[in-house]
Amino acid sequence: MLGYGWFPDRLGGLNRYYRDLLEHLPEATGVVVGRDASTPARVAGVSGHGRPLPLRLLAVWRAAQQAAGDAEVVDAHFALYALAPLWLGRLRRKPVILHFHGPWAAESVAAGDGSVVRRRARLELERAAYRRADQAVVLTSAFRQVLVERYRVPPWIVNVQPPGVDLERFAPGSREAARRELGLTADAFVAVSVRRLVARMGLELLVGAWRDAVAELPAGGTLLIAGDGPLEGRLRELAAAAGVGDSIRLLGRVSDETLVSLYRAADVAVLPTLEHEGFGLVVLEAAACGTPSIVTSVGGLPEAVAGLDPSLIVPPGDQAALRERLLRAVSDRPGREASRAYAEGYSWEAVAARHRAIARRAARRSPGDKRLKVVYLDHVARLSGGEIALLRLLPHLEAVSPHVILAEDGPLVERLHLAGVSTEVLPFAEQARNLHRSRLDRGGVPASAAAATAGYIVRLAARLRRLAPDLVHANSLKSGVYGSLAARLAGIPMVWHVRDRIDDDYLPRPAVLMIRQMTRRLPAAVLANSLSTMSTLGATTGSSPLYSVTPDVLPYAPPRERVNGRPLTYGVVGRLAPWKGQDFFLRAFARAFPSGEERGVLVGGALFGEDDYAETLPPLAEQLGLGGRIEFRGYRSDVWNELERLDVLVHTSVTAEPFGQVILEGMAAGVPVIAAGAGGPAEILRHDETGLLYRVADVVDLADAMQRMRDEDLRERLSSSARSALEPYAPATVAAQLQGLYSALVAPRPGHETP
Numbered sequence: 001m002l003g004y005g006w007f008p009d010r011l012g013g014l015n016r017y018y019r020d021l022l023e024h025l026p027e028a029t030g031v032v033v034g035r036d037a038s039t040p041a042r043v044a045g046v047s048g049h050g051r052p053l054p055l056r057l058l059a060v061w062r063a064a065q066q067a068a069g070d071a072e073v074v075d076a077h078f079a080l081y082a083l084a085p086l087w088l089g090r091l092r093r094k095p096v097i098l099h100f101h102g103p104w105a106a107e108s109v110a111a112g113d114g115s116v117v118r119r120r121a122r123l124e125l126e127r128a129a130y131r132r133a134d135q136a137v138v139l140t141s142a143f144r145q146v147l148v149e150r151y152r153v154p155p156w157i158v159n160v161q162p163p164g165v166d167l168e169r170f171a172p173g174s175r176e177a178a179r180r181e182l183g184l185t186a187d188a189f190v191a192v193s194v195r196r197l198v199a200r201m202g203l204e205l206l207v208g209a210w211r212d213a214v215a216e217l218p219a220g221g222t223l224l225i226a227g228d229g230p231l232e233g234r235l236r237e238l239a240a241a242a243g244v245g246d247s248i249r250l251l252g253r254v255s256d257e258t259l260v261s262l263y264r265a266a267d268v269a270v271l272p273t274l275e276h277e278g279f280g281l282v283v284l285e286a287a288a289c290g291t292p293s294i295v296t297s298v299g300g301l302p303e304a305v306a307g308l309d310p311s312l313i314v315p316p317g318d319q320a321a322l323r324e325r326l327l328r329a330v331s332d333r334p335g336r337e338a339s340r341a342y343a344e345g346y347s348w349e350a351v352a353a354r355h356r357a358i359a360r361r362a363a364r365r366s367p368g369d370k371r372l373k374v375v376y377l378d379h380v381a382r383l384s385g386g387e388i389a390l391l392r393l394l395p396h397l398e399a400v401s402p403h404v405i406l407a408e409d410g411p412l413v414e415r416l417h418l419a420g421v422s423t424e425v426l427p428f429a430e431q432a433r434n435l436h437r438s439r440l441d442r443g444g445v446p447a448s449a450a451a452a453t454a455g456y457i458v459r460l461a462a463r464l465r466r467l468a469p470d471l472v473h474a475n476s477l478k479s480g481v482y483g484s485l486a487a488r489l490a491g492i493p494m495v496w497h498v499r500d501r502i503d504d505d506y507l508p509r510p511a512v513l514m515i516r517q518m519t520r521r522l523p524a525a526v527l528a529n530s531l532s533t534m535s536t537l538g539a540t541t542g543s544s545p546l547y548s549v550t551p552d553v554l555p556y557a558p559p560r561e562r563v564n565g566r567p568l569t570y571g572v573v574g575r576l577a578p579w580k581g582q583d584f585f586l587r588a589f590a591r592a593f594p595s596g597e598e599r600g601v602l603v604g605g606a607l608f609g610e611d612d613y614a615e616t617l618p619p620l621a622e623q624l625g626l627g628g629r630i631e632f633r634g635y636r637s638d639v640w641n642e643l644e645r646l647d648v649l650v651h652t653s654v655t656a657e658p659f660g661q662v663i664l665e666g667m668a669a670g671v672p673v674i675a676a677g678a679g680g681p682a683e684i685l686r687h688d689e690t691g692l693l694y695r696v697a698d699v700v701d702l703a704d705a706m707q708r709m710r711d712e713d714l715r716e717r718l719s720s721s722a723r724s725a726l727e728p729y730a731p732a733t734v735a736a737q738l739q740g741l742y743s744a745l746v747a748p749r750p751g752h753e754t755p
Contacts, residue, residue: 001030002064002085004078006045009036011253012196013281014101017139017163018077024164024352029071031063033081057084065089073097073359079104079129080122086132095362098133100147102278110200110276127151135362137161137355139279140300141417148403148424154467155403155422156373159358162303163281164348170260170288172340178265182224189221189330192266192291194259194282197229202272202296202316207235209272209322211242216327224262226251263289268329271295274316280304288343290336294325297414306418308342309334371401372742373469377460377479379433381410381425382607383637384575385661386499389529389548390475394421396549396735400742403467405460407433407479411637426463428456433478434609457482461489470746471495474523481515484522493524493745497546501679503536505655506579524745527738529659530680546738548661549731550668570706571601571646573639573662576614580604581652583613583620584699588652590624592703600626603642605635643669648709651675654697660684663691664729667722672715674705690722 001022007015010033022030022043033056035045044067047059061084068090076082077099085091105122113119130136130151136158138144144160147153176186184190191210195201203225210223225235225248232250239248254262263269269286270293271277277299284304286293292308295301296316305312311332314321334342376394378387391412394402402421406412407428416423429452435445445453464472464486472494474483480496487494500506502515516538519526527546528534534545572585582602589600606614621630636642639662643649649666651657656679663684666673675681677693685691692708694701709715727733 001025001028001075002060002077002082003030003032004081005034005049006032006036006039006043008256009034009039009045010049013278014077016281017101020164020166020348021351021355024348025355028075029067031060031067031081031085033060057081061085061089064091068094073362075099075359076129077101079126083125083129086129095134095365096132097135097137097358097362098130099137100130100143100151100153101139102143102276103146103150106150107200107276111198123150133157134365135159135358137358139163140303141420141422142300142303142414143278145413145417145423145425148422152466155424156369156401158422159354160420161351161354161358162346163279163284164351165281165284165288165343165346167288167344167347169256170263170285170343172288172290172336173260173264175264175290178261181261182265184222184265185220187219189217189219190224190266191221191268191270191326191329192224192226192262192286193270193272194226194262194285195271197225197227197231197235199231200273200275201231202274203231203235204238205274205317205319205322206270206272207238207242207248209319209326210248211239211244212319213323213326214244214247217330221247223248224251224266225249226254226259226262228253259285260289263291266291268326268333269293270322270326271301272316272322273298273301275299277301284343284346287339290340292334292339294322294329296322300417302414303417307345308339369401371399372471372746373467374400374402374471374473374742375464375467375469376402376404376473376475377407377483378404378412378475379407379428379478379482380476381406381408381412383411383415384607385548385659386476386497386529387412389499389661391415391419391421392549392731393734393738395419396731397739398735399739403469405463407456426456426460428452428482432456453482457486457489460486464490464492468492471524471742473497475499477515480523481518484518488522494522495525495527495741495745496523497527497529498533498537499529499658501533501536501656501658525741527741530683532656532679532683533658546741547729547734548659548664549734550664550726550729566647567597567599568647568710569599569601569645570648570650570709571603571642572650572652573603573642573665574651575604575608575610576602576606576617577608577610578613579653579655581654581697582617584654584697584702585650585652586617586620586624586626586630588699588702588706589630590626591699592706593629594625598629600630601633601642601645602630603633603636603639607635639665640669643671646671647715648706649673650702650706651681652702653679653681656696657681664726667691668726670719670723672709672718673722674702674709685722686725689718690725691718 003018005015007019022028030043032045033047034049039045044063046063047056060081064085074091074094075097104126105119109119130153136153138147138160139162141160144158148155214221239245263286269291271280273296279300283293294312295305297313298316302313314325404416404423406425409425413423432449432452435449472487472492474480474496477500484494496519502512519537531545572582574580576582649671651660651663653676659680663673663675663681673691675685676696678696687693692705694705
C-alpha cells in the first residue's frame with residue numbers, strides 16, 4: 001500500500017484513512033513518507049516530509065522495489081509518490097488499485113498556489129498515475145464524478161467505497177462529564193467544528209452565522225473550533241469584531257482523547273465546507289459519539305449525512321441558511337441513539353472486507369461487473385418530469401451498470417449521487433441547449449447554435465467511443481437529437497426515449513418532420529412514455545411504450561387521512577408553463593367556487609424560462625376574486641409533503657399531456673385526481689373509477705368535476721381504486737420491461753449476463 005504519510009505524524013483525512021484501512025488489512029505492507037513511534041514494522045516509513053522532493057521520490061521508489069517481491073496487488077493512495085513505482089521497476093506489471101482522495105491539482109490552487117504551470121503539471125501527473133488503474137476507489141459518488149470527468153477514468157472500474165470509523169474509540173459517553181471536562185455549562189447549545197483552518201473549509205462563514213444565531217439560542221451557546229492552520233488569526237479577529245468572542249473558542253490542535261470529548265459534549269458538529277470535500281470523516285466520528293453534523297452540499301458531504309437526515313444539508317456559502325439550521329438544531333436534529341446507529345453501518349471490518357473483494361477483481365484484471373454498460377443522456381440537470389422518472393428507475397435496473405452524461409450541471413447531479421449512480425457533466429453551450437422550439441418557426445436555428453450542436457455531437461461521439469458502452473439511452477427530446485447522431489458516429493446502438501408529443505400542437509412543423517425521420521432511421525429502438533405519445537411518431541419500427549414509475553415509498557405508504565377542520569383544498573403540482581394550464585385552473589376554480597371555504601394551491605416554478613407566465617398568475621387570482629384563497633408555493637422538491645396538503649389533485653394541461661407523472665404520485669399518495677381526458681392521463685385513469693376525466697381546456701367541465709369532488713364518499717372511492725391500479729407503474733415492473741428490451745438489442749457475449 002503506497003501512501004502519503006503516517007497519521008498522526010502527518011495529519012489529514014487521507015493519512016487517517018490510509019492508516020485505518022491498513023490496520024484492518026493485516027496481510028498488507030505499506031510505504032509512506034515519515035514515521036513515528038506508532039508506525040508498525042510492516043510499514044516502511046522513509047525519508048521525511050521536509051526533505052527535497054527528488055530525495056523523497058527516490059526513497060519511496062526504492063522502498064517500493066523492496067516490498068514488491070511478494071505483492072500481488074498495488075494499492076496506491078497519492079499520485080505523486082505512486083507514479084514512479086507504478087511505471088518503473090518491479091511493480092509496473094502488477095495489478096493496481098488507485099484511491100482517489102481528492103483533486104490534488106485543484107486543491108493546490110484553492111490553497112493559494114496560483115501557478116498555472118504547476119497546476120497543469122500536477123494534473124498531468126495525476127492522470128498518468130490513474131491510467132495504471134485496474135480498479136479505482138472513491139469515498140463518494142461526487143468524487144467518482146470528478147475522477148471520471150477530470151481524469152477520464154472509466155466509470156465501470158470505479159468503486160464507491162465509503163470510509164469506516166473506529167466504533168470503539170469514537171463511542172457515546174456521558175455528555176455531562178464531557179462538558180465538565182471542557183468547562184461547558186450543562187444546558188447551553190454547543191456546536192463543534194473540527195477542521196483544518198484554511199479558507200475552503202468555510203469557517204469564516206461559520207463564525208458569521210454563529211454571530212447571527214447565538215443571541216437567539218434559548219440558553220446561550222458555545223462554538224468550539226478545533227484544528228490549526230493559517231486562518232487562526234483571522235478567525236479570532238472576526239469573533240472579536242462581532243462581539244461574540246466569549247461564545248467562540250478556538251482550541252488549536254487537540255489530542256484524540258479531547259476530540260472524543262468534543263464530540264460527546266456537542267449538540268451538533270458543523271462542516272461548512274466551500275469546495276473540495278471528499279467525504280468528511282469527522283461526520284462519522286461525531287455520529288459514532290452520538291452527535292449529528294450539519295454540512296454543506298459540497299462534494300461528498302451530502303452523501304455522508306443523507307442517510308441520517310437530509311435536512312442537515314445546507315447550500316455552501318449561504319450564511320443565512322447555516323444560521324437558520326443552527327437555530328433549528330436546538331430542537332430539530334437526529335438523536336444520539338439514531339446518530340450512533342447510523343455510524344455503526346460504517347465499521348472498518350466491513351470496509352476491509354469490501355476492499356479485499358476489489359483487490360481480488362484487480363488481481364484477476366477483470367472488472368468483475370457482468371452487467372450491461374449503458375450510458376444515459378439528458379440535456380438538462382433540472383428536476384423535471386423525465387429527469388425524475390429516470391432518477392426513480394435507474395436504481396431498479398439490476399442487470400445494468402448505468403452512467404449518466406448530462407449537458408449541464410444542476411440539482412439532478414446531486415440526486416444521482418445520492419442514488420449511487422455514476423454521473424458526469426459534458427457541458428453543452430447554453431444558447432444551443434436552451435434553444436426554444438419556437439425558433440424553428442421564426443427563421444430557424446441560429447448559425448451559432450447549429451455550430452455548437454455540431455461540435456457537441458463530435459465531442460460526445462468521442463466520449464462514447466472512449467467509454468465503449470453496450471448501449472446508449474437518450475432520456476429527453478434534445479438529447480435524442482444530438483445523442484442519436486453521436487451514437488451513430490461512435491458505432492453504438494441507441495435507444496431513444498420520447499417523452500414529448502411529436503405533433504403540431506407541441507412542436508413547430510419543421511421539428512415534427514425532422515424528429516419523425518430521425519426516430520425512424522437512427523436509433524436501434526424507440527420508447528415512448530405512453531401510447532398517446534407513440535401515436536405521434538408515425539410508423540416507427542421497434543417502438544414500444546415504457547411507463548414512468550411511482551416513487552418506491554409512495555405505493556406502500558398508508559392511506560392518507562384528511563386533516564380535520566382544514567378547508568377542502570384543490571391543488572395543481574407541476575412546473576409553471578402556459579400549456580400546463582395553471583391559469584385555466586384558476587378560472588375553473590373561480591367558476592366552481594366563487595365564494596366559500598374551498599382553497600386552491602399551486603405548487604411549481606418556471607423551470608424553462610416561463611417566468612413571464614408565472615408572474616401573471618397572482619394578479620389573475622386577484623382579478624378573479626380569489627385573493628386569500630389561492631396559495632402559490634413555488635418550486636418544491638418534496639412532492640410527498642405537498643400532496644399531503646391536498647384533498648384533490650387537479651391536472652390541467654390545455655394540450656394533450658404526453659404522460660402525467662404527477663398523476664401517479666397523487667394516486668400513490670391517496671389523493672383523488674381530476675385530469676384532462678386526453679393523452680397520457682386518459683391511459684392512466686379510468687373515468688369515475690380511479691379518477692375523474694374532463695374535456696381538455698373545457699373550463700365548465702373542469703368546474704363541474706371540481707364540484708363533484710366535494711363528495712367525501714366519491715373521494716374515498718376514487719382514492720382506494722387508484723391505489724390498487726398502480727402495479728403497471730411499479731419500479732420492478734417497468735425495470736423488467738426495459739431490461740428485456742436491452743437484452744433484445746445486445747446479443748449475449750462472454751462476460752455479460754443476460755438481463
